[in-house]
Each structure stands twice: as C-alpha cells, then as structure tokens.
C-alpha cells in the first residue's frame with residue numbers, strides 16, 4: 001500500500017444551470033491573454049452535443065487516452081514510439097479550427113467613424129491575425145441547441161445507440177438536454193504526463209494536481225493529443241502548452257478554485273481522497289467492464305487505521321488525513337456511491353466525478369387540460385393553448401427511470417463505460433432522496449413508501465438527511481474541505497506562488513518567448 | 518585573398534563556435550521558457566505536414582551524414598572507392614537534399630501565404646529560412662556539379678575541420694576549392710552562429726531522455742519518507758522526485 005492524497009472534485013449535474021459563470025471566472029483569472037484566448041480550461045457544454053473541441057470524445061479522431069495492449073496499456077496516439085516518430089508532425093492533434101478562431105470586434109469604429117450615411121458597425125477581427133474575419137464558430141456555439149443536426153446529432157456518445165433510440169431522443173416532445181461542465185480531471189494515470197517527451201508535465205505528490213512546467217515545455221504538443229478530455233491546450237503565441245492548474249495558488253492559500261468558488265448552482269464540491277498509488281497501473285489495465293469498480297476501489301477509507309498509518313509513512317499531514325475524513329467528495333463517490341467518473345474507458349483514472357443528472361432522464365410530458373388555468377389569466381397575458389405539462393413528479397416509483405425518456409445507455413456511455421446498471425443505481429438513489437424529502441415536506445407520499453424506496457437503494461434515513469443536506473443546504477465549508485498546504489515545510493511552494501501570482505497569468509516571470517530576435 | 522580566406526575559414530569559424538557555445542548555454546540556463554520549437558502545426562496542419570516531414574527527416578539524415586564523414590573520413594573514402602557504392606551513396610544523399618529543399622520551399626510558401634502562420638513569424642524566422650534555403654541549394658549543387666561531394670568532403674574538408682577543432686587551423690586545402698563549396702562552409706558556420714538567437718535552439722533539446730524515463734512523473738516538494746520521521750531533520754533531505 002502506498003497511500004497518497006489527491007484533491008478531487010464532484011460536480012452535481014442536476015444542479016448545473018448552464019450559466020457559464022465558472023468559465024468566465026476561470027477565463028478572467030488565467031487565460032485572458034495572447035495565445036490563450038481560445039482556451040477554456042473550464043468549459044460547460046450541452047449534452048447531447050459535440051462539445052469543445054468538436055467531437056473531443058471520439059478517440060478514433062483524436063487518439064487520446066490509453067488503450068489495452070496485451071496485459072498492460074499503451075497510449076493510443078502518443079508514447080515513446082509513436083510520440084517520437086510523430087514529433088515533427090502530430091497527425092491526431094486538433095488544430096485551432098477544431099476549437100474556434102478567437103475574435104474580437106472593432107468597437108472603436110463605433111465611436112470614431114466619420115459621419116456618414118450608414119450606421120457604423122463593429123466588424124469582427126481575428127485575435128490571431130488581426131484581420132477581419134467571418135465568425136464560423138465560437139465558445140458555446142452549440143449552447144442549448146441540443147436538437148440541431150450539426151451538434152446534438154453528431155455527439156459521439158450516440159454511436160452505440162440504436163437508430164430507434166436515437167430517433168426517439170430527437171422527437172421534439174421528448175427532447176432533453178443537460179449541461180456538462182468540464183475541467184482537467186487531474187487524473188491518477190494522466191495521459192498528458194505520460195506523453196510529454198520533455199518531461200515538462202508532472203503530478204504533484206502532495207495533492208495530485210497535474211501541472212506543466214513552462215520552462216521545460218518545448219512545444220512537442222504530445223499532451224494535446226494524449227489527453228482524451230482535450231484539457232491540455234497549446235498556446236500558439238508562446239509555443240508552450242498550458243492546462244487547468246486547479247487554481248493551486250488559491251488552494252495553497254485555503255481558497256476554493258475560482259470556478260468552484262463562483263459556481264452559481266453550487267454544484268461543485270472539493271475534498272481530499274486518499275488512494276493507493278501502488279495499484280494505479282493494475283487498475284488502469286483491467287477490462288473495460290471492471291474499470292469503474294476498480295477505479296472506485298483504489299479510493300481508500302480514510303478512517304481505516306491501516307490506511308492512516310500508510311498515509312503517515314508517506315508524509316501526509318494529520319490535517320490532510322482529517323480533511324479526507326470530512327471530504328464531501330469521498331462521501332459522494334464512495335460512502336454513498338452517487339458519483340461516477342466521466343469516460344472511464346479512457347483509462348486515465350480521472351479524479352473529477354459526476355453525480356449524473358436525473359431530471360432530463362425522468363421528467364416527461366403529460367397530457368393535461370390547461371383550460372381552467374388559462375381562464376384565470378387576464379386579457380393582456382399571453383395565452384398558450386398547449387395541453388401538456390412538464391411533469392417531474394415522483395408518483396411512479398422506479399417506472400420513470402426504467403422508461404426514461406433519455407436513453408440510459410446514453411448516460412452510461414458518458415459515465416460508466418457503457419454499463420447502464422451503474423447509472424441506474426445512481427439515479428435511483430437521487431430519486432429515493434427526492435421521494436423521502438417529499439414525504440417529509442409535502443406529505444403526499446406515505447412514510448411507508450418513503451422508507452421502502454430508501455431501503456431499496458440501501459440508504460438509511462440518516463444518510464438520506466446527510467445527502468439532502470450536502471446537496472441542497474451545504475455551506476461553503478461543507479462543499480470545500482481544503483487541507484492546509486503546510487507551507488512551513490516547503491518554502492519553494494510559497495516563493496513560487498508569491499512570485500507568480502498577479503503577474504502574467506501563471507508561470508511567466510519574464511516576457512513571452514522571443515521568436516528569434 | 519589569403520587575408521579573406523584566413524578570416525572566413527579561421528577567424529569566422531572560431532567566432533561562430535564561440536558565440537554558439539556561450540549563447541546556447543546562456544539562453545538555455547537563463548530561461549528555459551525561451552527554448553521552444555514554436556510549432557505552428559496548431560494554426561495550420563495540413564499543408565505543413567508536406568513541408569515539415571520531408572524537411573525534418575531529410576535534414577536529420579544529411580546532418581548525420583555530414584557528421585559521419587567528418588568523424589570517419591577514411592571509412593568513407595574506402596567505401597567510395599567502389600563506383601557502384603559511390604553512386605548509391607551520392608544518390609541517396611542527393612535524394613534527401615531534394616526532400617529538404619522541397620519541404621523548405623513548401624514551408625516558406627506556407628509562411629508567405631497563410632495569415633495565421635504570418636502572425637507567428639519573426640524576422641529571424643525569415644533569415645533562418647533564407648540561409649537554410651541557400652545552404653541546401655549550394656549543397657545540392659555541389660553534389661550534382663562537383664563530383665563527388667562525399668569524397669571531397671572526406672579528403673579535404675574533414676582534415677580542415679579537424680584542424681579547427683585541434684586548435685591548429687590548416688586552410689591549405691581550402692584555398693583552391695571552388696567558390697560554391699566555400700560558400701557552403703561559410704553558410705554552415707553562419708547557421709551555427711545563429712542557433713542561440715533563433716528557434717533552431719530546439720534541436721539541442723531533442724527529447725531522447727523520454728525513452729529512458731518511466732511514463733508517469735510525480736514530483737514532491739519534500740522528501741515524503743522523511744518529513745514525518747521524528748528522527749530526521751527534514752531540511753537535510755532535498756526533495757527526491759518520483
């Protein structure tokens with residue numbers, strides 16, 4: 001046993017309202033500078049949809065992540081042999097147009113144009129070339145456009161669904177979507193680190209944050225290919241790759257990362273999880289159907305004396321172990337078994353987990369007579385003559401999940417390497433909490449029924465209360481349990497943080513790279 | 518003429534080597550941030566492929582070839598003594614020369630016509646490309662017009678280069694060489710001179726060490742085994758990575 005500590009995250013998708021506040025917080029803090037305009041270390045995409053960069057999940061195109069190779073694993077599109085062979089030209093790397101060409105508008109023209117017959121306009125100009133351009137694509141181009149043929153229908157996760165299932169999904173009356181906020185997963189078996197020929201990328205031993213040393217990166221661009229989540233980005237101006245740094249200067253100071261701190265829906269949780277580093281390779285190499293179980297298996301119980309002892313041997317501070325015991329992420333992922341990793345089949349062992357969304361799965365349209373309601377409206381209000389209701393009631397016990405209007409297989413392709421059982425289990429838990437709370441607060445459900453659903457999914461009323469609290473009422477300190485950085489032990493941590501904070505984003509102590517003289 | 522020759526083939530090489538060594542070491546140690554291949558594949562990938570790949574593989578082979586002849590002139594002369602082997606040898610070298618030339622021309626065309634690539638072009642990029650272009654044209658010209666380049670190199674130039682490195686420069690063989698070859702030599706030292714000031718730095722940091730390291734890199738700020746051990750003063754343990 002080799003216990004290490006990892007700062008891990010849980011995103012509760014039922015709560016995400018798709019407001020993009022997180023993306024903006026991140027952009028303003030880190031990537032609002034030349035060469036990084038197109039980067040969204042935090043992005044929120046609409047699912048079904050192609051995402052950012054387009055079709056990033058399709059590893060036939062981008063060759064990200066690991067694949068099985070005999071008993072072990074090998075990087076799919078990079079690594080020692082493939083990487084060095086393709087170092088001059090990396091055939092699977094996304095290019096700027098797969099993201100979008102960054103642009104701004106010539107706002108000054110609105111003010112400074114000479115008087116004339118026409119209104120002055122602010123033309124869009126490229127932030128790369130400075131020349132006027134036609135905008136073909138931008139951040140969140142597919143926001144909420146779940147049904148459009150260019151986006152939702154091109155979602156790579158639909159590939160394994162039958163045509164009938166797909167058609168059903170896109171019937172106007174049944175259409176649904178949800179938001180998927182994404183940041184770097186700070187994986188246990190990161191493809192990006194493994195693919196970097198220069199050795200510029202590394203995982204921090206103390207908290208597991210994955211970083212790129214800007215002084216060592218040489219622009220070989222392999223991480224961009226090897227990260228299956230496309231969360232390592234190439235800065236075209238500095239000739240260096242960059243990625244989410246999990247706001248480590250904030251974490252070291254005890255603050256939550258900017259995206260989490262600002263999250264309007266309060267969907268984000270952060271805490272320590274202790275894991276067994278000895279088993280990383282073994283777990284990443286198991287067959288696909290066992291991946292999720294094994295992944296959850298190396299996340300260790302922070303109350304187990306053996307685990308604590310091994311953690312101490314590795315220099316993990318008592319305060320960190322205590323943080324692991326209070327960790328909201330440990331609770332969601334392990335204790336209650338409600339969260340799942342995104343695309344476990346990429347085999348990087350991501351440490352960002354998602355509580356799958358229940359609403360788009362279970363809500364349905366019901367035929368109702370709305371005429372009585374319409375009569376109450378006065379003359380000036382808009383009248384709808386639809387006869388349907390968006391029904392999210394919990395009348396039917398598990399029926400709504402079984403006959404989900406959003407194919408469970410789709411969710412399973414995202415969150416459980418294709419196994420619908422695991423997603424269903426999580427959704428049932430979400431539903432049971434809802435039924436239990438409905439009995440308590442509304443009272444139109446019998447106690448007997450509420451208790452039955454809880455025991456069906458193996459939760460006690462106490463656990464249900466706890467889940468309810470952490471989901472709906474949790475305060476800042478409940479959602480973010482960030483251990484002290486113990487900088488008294490690591491002066492270099494403090495120096496770097498102080499030096500680099502407030503300068504040009506991060507890591508730049510000097511001017512940007514000189515391209516020759 | 519002898520004064521010019523002494524400058525070009527004695528003084529200039531030493532200047533170039535000196536500037537290269539001091540400059541490259543200074544640039545590398547002062548800030549790794551300024552050492553990068555500055556790839557532009559991200560801005561334009563399709564066209565670049567047809568330029569980058571023939572250019573790089575070609576120049577790699579040619580550089581190694583030159584290095585080999587420089588190091589083992591006798592072996593090369595013995596090899597070249599058989600006409601069939603000589604022709605094959607020259608043919609292969611010329612083919613790679615052409616591949617570099619074609620690749621470079623395409624890359625320059627791409628740089629001149631693609632606005633995104635222009636946005637990341639510096640003056641030095643253009644200087645380097647022009648020098649490389651003339652160097653390759655000269656090289657191909659030598660291969661074609663002054664048979665046989667590889668034997669020339671082995672017989673005359675290798676001893677000259679050795680004399681430079683042995684700090685006992687002897688340019689007697691150089692004076693009578695055709696102007697094309699002289700220009701090729703001067704061009705080579707110019708490229709060497711410009712390495713620290715240009716993106717050419719990147720070939721000095723070619724990542725062969727990748728082959729010998731484990732895939733995953735984990736870094737610790739402190740020695741994780743010693744930090745909580747009461748018998749040690751942790752300060753005495755420098756962090757040990759991995």
Ligand code: SF4
Nearest residue numbers: 184185187191192227
């Ligand atoms: S999500 Fe991508 S960039 Fe982040 S650690 Fe994993 S492989 Fe690396």
Ligand code: SF4
Nearest residue numbers: 016019020022263265
């Ligand atoms: S800020 Fe929170 S709620 Fe808003 S889009 Fe981001 S994750 Fe979703």
